[in-house]
Amino acid sequence: MKFHEMDKRKLEKALNTDFTAGLKEVDAVKRRKQNGYNELEEGEKQSALLLFFSQFKDFMVLVLLAATLISGLLGEYIDAIAIIAIVIINAFLGFFQERKAEKSLQALKELSAPQASVLRDGQWVKVPSREIVVGDLLKFTSGDRIGADVRLIECSSLEIEESALTGESVPVQKYPDELTQGNLGIGDMENMAFMGTMVTRGSGVGVVVATGMKTAMGQIADLLQNAEVMETPLQRRLEQLGKILITGALLLTALVVIVGVIQGHDLYTMFLAGVSLAVAAIPEGLPAIVTVALSLGVQRMIKKNAIVRKLPAVETLGCASVICSDKTGTMTQNKMTVTHLWSGGHNWTVDGVGYEPKGSFYRGDNEIDISNEKALQQMLMFGLLCNHAELSKKDKEYVIDGDPTEGALLVAAMKAGYNRNSLLNQYKIVHEFPFDSARKMMTVVVKDQNGRQFIVTKGAPDVLINVSESILWDGKRQYLSSEMTDNVKGAINDLGSQALRTIAIGFKEVSSQTILMDEKEAEKDLTFIGLQGMIDPPRPEVKQAVKECKEAGIKTVMITGDHVITAKAIAGQLGILTKDSKVLDGNALNEMSVEELEEVVDHVSVFARVSPEHKLKIVKALQNNGHIVAMTGDGVNDAPAIKAADIGVAMGITGTDVAKEASALVLLDDNFATIKAAIKEGRNIYENIRKFIRYLLASNVGEILVMLFAMLLALPLPLVPIQILWVNLVTDGLPAMALGLDQPEDDVMKRNPRSPKEGVFARGLGWKVISRGFLIGIVTLIAFMVAYHNNPDHLAYAQTVAFATLVMAQLIHVFDCRSEKSVFSRNPFGNKYLVWAVLSSVALMFVVIYYPPLQPIFHTVSIAARDWLLIMGLSAVPTFLLAGSFLISKTK
Ligand code: ATP
Numbered sequence: 001m002k003f004h005e006m007d008k009r010k011l012e013k014a015l016n017t018d019f020t021a022g023l024k025e026v027d028a029v030k031r032r033k034q035n036g037y038n039e040l041e042e043g044e045k046q047s048a049l050l051l052f053f054s055q056f057k058d059f060m061v062l063v064l065l066a067a068t069l070i071s072g073l074l075g076e077y078i079d080a081i082a083i084i085a086i087v088i089i090n091a092f093l094g095f096f097q098e099r100k101a102e103k104s105l106q107a108l109k110e111l112s113a114p115q116a117s118v119l120r121d122g123q124w125v126k127v128p129s130r131e132i133v134v135g136d137l138l139k140f141t142s143g144d145r146i147g148a149d150v151r152l153i154e155c156s157s158l159e160i161e162e163s164a165l166t167g168e169s170v171p172v173q174k175y176p177d178e179l180t181q182g183n184l185g186i187g188d189m190e191n192m193a194f195m196g197t198m199v200t201r202g203s204g205v206g207v208v209v210a211t212g213m214k215t216a217m218g219q220i221a222d223l224l225q226n227a228e229v230m231e232t233p234l235q236r237r238l239e240q241l242g243k244i245l246i247t248g249a250l251l252l253t254a255l256v257v258i259v260g261v262i263q264g265h266d267l268y269t270m271f272l273a274g275v276s277l278a279v280a281a282i283p284e285g286l287p288a289i290v291t292v293a294l295s296l297g298v299q300r301m302i303k304k305n306a307i308v309r310k311l312p313a314v315e316t317l318g319c320a321s322v323i324c325s326d327k328t329g330t331m332t333q334n335k336m337t338v339t340h341l342w343s344g345g346h347n348w349t350v351d352g353v354g355y356e357p358k359g360s361f362y363r364g365d366n367e368i369d370i371s372n373e374k375a376l377q378q379m380l381m382f383g384l385l386c387n388h389a390e391l392s393k394k395d396k397e398y399v400i401d402g403d404p405t406e407g408a409l410l411v412a413a414m415k416a417g418y419n420r421n422s423l424l425n426q427y428k429i430v431h432e433f434p435f436d437s438a439r440k441m442m443t444v445v446v447k448d449q450n451g452r453q454f455i456v457t458k459g460a461p462d463v464l465i466n467v468s469e470s471i472l473w474d475g476k477r478q479y480l481s482s483e484m485t486d487n488v489k490g491a492i493n494d495l496g497s498q499a500l501r502t503i504a505i506g507f508k509e510v511s512s513q514t515i516l517m518d519e520k521e522a523e524k525d526l527t528f529i530g531l532q533g534m535i536d537p538p539r540p541e542v543k544q545a546v547k548e549c550k551e552a553g554i555k556t557v558m559i560t561g562d563h564v565i566t567a568k569a570i571a572g573q574l575g576i577l578t579k580d581s582k583v584l585d586g587n588a589l590n591e592m593s594v595e596e597l598e599e600v601v602d603h604v605s606v607f608a609r610v611s612p613e614h615k616l617k618i619v620k621a622l623q624n625n626g627h628i629v630a631m632t633g634d635g636v637n638d639a640p641a642i643k644a645a646d647i648g649v650a651m652g653i654t655g656t657d658v659a660k661e662a663s664a665l666v667l668l669d670d671n672f673a674t675i676k677a678a679i680k681e682g683r684n685i686y687e688n689i690r691k692f693i694r695y696l697l698a699s700n701v702g703e704i705l706v707m708l709f710a711m712l713l714a715l716p717l718p719l720v721p722i723q724i725l726w727v728n729l730v731t732d733g734l735p736a737m738a739l740g741l742d743q744p745e746d747d748v749m750k751r752n753p754r755s756p757k758e759g760v761f762a763r764g765l766g767w768k769v770i771s772r773g774f775l776i777g778i779v780t781l782i783a784f785m786v787a788y789h790n791n792p793d794h795l796a797y798a799q800t801v802a803f804a805t806l807v808m809a810q811l812i813h814v815f816d817c818r819s820e821k822s823v824f825s826r827n828p829f830g831n832k833y834l835v836w837a838v839l840s841s842v843a844l845m846f847v848v849i850y851y852p853p854l855q856p857i858f859h860t861v862s863i864a865a866r867d868w869l870l871i872m873g874l875s876a877v878p879t880f881l882l883a884g885s886f887l888i889s890k891t892k
Contacts, residue, residue: 006151006178022136037131040212040218055090055091063275065087087279089729098291114657116148117140120136134148138150145198146160148195151192152174171201194217196217201434239287242283245283252281254274273719276722280703289692301677305671306668316756323557324619326632326634326651330671334654338409342494345473348373349361355398359415370416374475378505383505389406442457453514455508459503462563464526467523467526471527492531493565497565501535504530506526506527507526507529542673556576556672568606583605583607583608590614598625612637616641616644619644632675634650634655638662642659647665648663650666692737694768694772695739697773701774723803731811739834772878780874786870787801787867801863811838813878822883850862
């Protein structure tokens with residue numbers, strides 16, 4: 001017998017589990033040991049050894065190794081060994097950089113690993129999905145991805161989309177009853193749910209029948225492997241640029257060799273120098289350093305509660321020009337408390353602290369006895385009946401488990417002395433139509449002890465009033481005339497303008513024989529009872545974050561399902577709604593085409609009473625107007641908009657699996673301010689990448705030019721091959737990495753967003769690279785010529801002076817690279833990594849110059865103290881020239 005044919009008792013036995021208390025934790029651990037983790041096997045990973053050897057696959061490195069071999073055969077052992085040592089150290093550096101990049105990407109994947117609700121030792125607990133075992137009871141609701149193959153035992157309006165397995169994108173209805181047919185396809189097993197499929201509606205409980213590779217998904221897992229590694233636009237651009245740079249470097253190097261040979265240098269020396277120069281000048285390490293900078297940035301973002309799921313988002317973040325954010329929970333605290341109530345023209349207030357179910361009810365200033373207020377009682381009681389939230393006490397504090405809106409209604413009812421369990425003894429829930437944010441209502445069908453059947457609905461008041469035909473007024477049911485409707489609307493606006501979120505309660509009695517399976521049937525002709533208004537205070541840090549975004553040229557737009565008046569009040573408090581911005585509601589949006597929306601969207605800062613479907617329209621209109629849009633969301637229906645946005649943002653706490661999977665960024669704390677922090681980090685990462693590109697390329701240009709100029713002037717070689725390689729390894733590598741860790745400049749959030757079309761060398765970077773490279777080349781050449789002129793018989797001395805000048809000119813330049821302005825615009829020593837990197841490069845240079853055993857290897861000789869004046873003076877010239885020109889341009 002197959003699982004889908006079994007009844008509950010047989011299932012329980014076959015899987016050796018307990019449907020009321022679940023598995024015992026110890027048994028779950030045992031089963032996991034026996035059957036392994038619930039995960040799909042991953043494709044082959046590149047081994048460490050392979051990764052190491054891949055460092056040598058670069059063509060020029062191979063040529064260098066071949067050239068070294070030749071020089072070794074010709075008897076130049078020291079040179080050969082030194083060059084090979086440097087190449088190997090370089091390979092290790094590349095290896096570690098790539099390993100680090102890979103590891104941090106892996107860590108990211110683990111951080112966003114899915115969770116599941118399982119019943120263990122009688123308690124529902126959240127565990128990582130990989131810890132699910134056969135026999136576990138699994139609970140899921142709309143928006144969850146199913147963690148293993150389960151046989152359903154409870155379903156409430158459950159619908160699951162199984163396209164991952166069946167290709168059919170229309171969700172399938174699910175029922176818990178056993179099926180009689182033995183051989184069924186996946187699509188027909190309506191009492192089963194499969195790993196990787198997605199709950200689109202309702203909720204359910206099932207017992208796990210298969211995990212890991214034994215699931216239906218596991219059987220097609222091969223198809224799903226090799227998840228794509230995404231490159232960022234910058235990485236892609238650098239790859240293209242890399243080809244141009246390599247060609248350029250090779251051509252210039254060839255020119256150096258040709259001119260050198262024409263000027264009378266011997267071919268062998270020029271060849272080795274040329275190859276070393278090519279290896280040094282080709283920025284082969286650039287992509288790896290970029291990846292490391294990106295992934296280190298991603299780690300910094302994690303510390304600020306933002307998880308980047310798609311690496312390209314790091315870059316796009318820096319271009320964001322509009323943030324569309326949900327209100328509830330993202331801008332507000334989602335800690336709701338009912339404070340005001342209204343029914344039949346009467347107003348009440350209720351006091352209390354936090355979620356503690358203690359408080360008194362007042363009419364005006366007078367405390368009232370609730371037993372005299374029938375409408376109020378009924379409203380509170382129904383609010384508790386149509387409700388899933390639970391209240392518990394953790395560390396002496398009351399906490400809500402479930403939807404905070406329902407939590408507020410629960411606490412309000414408890415303050416009036418209601419208790420859910422005794423209420424459920426009076427009313428049995430026979431059916432439920434779950435809340436969804438498009439309908440904005442939730443309904444339960446209940447039967448009382450006398451067998452009378454009622455519909456109880458709660459939802460957005462302006463929606464509920466439209467499906468009501470009568471109203472409870474002074475204890476009597478009255479026809480809902482337009483005058484009455486206006487009364488209710490007045491009350492809704494009154495509560496809304498106090499920034500209160502309002503929920504209306506309605507009901508009707510239906511014949512006890514009626515079986516209601518259609519929500520449209522249930523949610524009509526209701527009797528409107530009244531309103532409960534709840535405060536949801538703004539998060540304190542949001543106002544400042546909105547202000548900073550504004551200064552950074554980023555507009556904040558509030559998108560909420562809440563009432564227009566409530567949304568307006570909160571947007572006003574947070575500085576989102578200003579004199580010249582507008583509010584648009586869902587009805588108006590329905591009437592507009594995307595083109596019509598485009599015309600007004602730039603002036604709208606609040607969208608209220610919208611459905612998740614509207615979000616896509618808003619994203620499109622903004623994008624068509626040239627904006628780079630960040631859009632938040634949490635539910636299943638938010639996924640299309642999250643995917644369409646340039647930066648899809650999902651909530652880490654309240655977000656569904658589906659929303660998270662669609663997103664590029666997950667907010668661990670659901671907080672708007674975290675988006676701002678991520679944007680700041682995104683801008684900084686991009687700037688840091690520009691900083692080290694500027695540094696590395698200017699250094700390379702300098703290295704090539706000093707050689708080229710010397711050849712053109714018929715001078716001897718100013719640098720020997722091993723010196724060039726050493727500069728490439730020590731002087732270039734460490735400081736460039738340190739630049740990747742630089743702090744943002746003060747004004748990083750005071751500039752407008754970068755255009756996503758901007759090239760790598762935009763904003764004058766190309767000119768900076770070439771001019772600085774030129775200057776570095778010139779000062780090195782001058783140092784060489786002066787030293788050579790002073791002592792023509794001692795070429796090694798002049799070469800050592802040139803070497804020291806090149807190193808120092810680069811190490812001074814690195815401080816310039818910290819700012820797009822001048823070196824003096826910020827504390828040059830503010831980046832301690834950079835200071836250490838530079839100090840160690842200087843120290844290593846001294847070792848190479850003054851430590852006798854190394855001198856023959858690096859062809860160096862000790863430099864006299866007075867020549868250091870020459871070296872230091874010359875290497876500082878470019879920085880002073882730059883600072884000077886900056887000052888002149890400022891005073892103009
Ligand atoms: P945001 O999009 O900013 O998160 P929101 O949470 O108010 O806004 P929804 O959750 O879509 O958006 O809620 C829309 C409206 O539906 C609310 O204003 C409220 O009136 C009503 N509502 C919210 N939660 C429930 C619920 N659990 N049951 C019934 N009605 C609800």
